[in-house]
Amino acid sequence: MNRAQIGAALRALRMASGKEAKAVARSALMSPSKLSKIENAKLAPSATDVERILTAIGVSDEVKAAYTEAARASATEATAWRLLKRIGVHKGQQAAKALETQMSTLRLFQPALVPGLLQTPEYIRAVLKRHNLSEDAVTRTINGRLERQAVLYDSTKSLQFVITEPVLRWRIIPPQMMAAQLDRIASISRLSHVDIRVVPLAVQQRDIANHAFVIRDDHMVTIETVHAEIVVTDPRDVGLYVGKFDGFAAVALSGDRMRGLLEDIRNDFLREQETP
Structure with missing residues (x-):
């Protein structure tokens, strides 16, 4: 977890407990202002801060230990997947939802899988x-x-996705389900505030699709690696990812051309399904 995710999680836990911020802050031996800054990711909490806040909220020792460890890990802005699994993968979804609620612009590049916001339940599973x-x-995380x-249906936000063609062909679910997944992508692409683009294999490339990343409001980049999630906030580094995203977006198919490619691949899957 990063600072924003920890803050969002602490806020969600406090609200679920029914306790007011002032009461929690008083019990945690901090000012209401400091608690507010932690919950809104304006201040990075120490492991001690997190422990005191969770003690004031009244969570279990197991939850307290997990989030305290997450606070220590966030100092390096990298959280191992094993830690997220221990805390609860579904809680990671809650933290991501909090970030997506606060942002106004999202840019997501994905060379390996269909982006989570576009996935069908079968694909998620x-x-x-x-x-x-x-x-x-699994059920809680899918939900x-x-x-x-x-x-996706909040028209006040700008949501931009760039994926590579192999993502559409990667056989993670049976052909008929893959066809349904492609139908969903095509459907979402028709929303006016959503821009979905596909980098085709037929186009000469000048860059390398190293790994997936998400840019939120051009201030924070989340990178998915094999072992961990890494968060980048240095403006110089964020700029590198913005440039990489824009480069792939420039050579990607969009609109009807993108949907035409989706339809061709979808039909290939359906024909495969019909083959005895």
């Missing part, structure tokens, strides 16, 4: 199989991701 989760954890997708 297939992705989660990699993490060896319990059925309860959490589907709840996050409500942001």
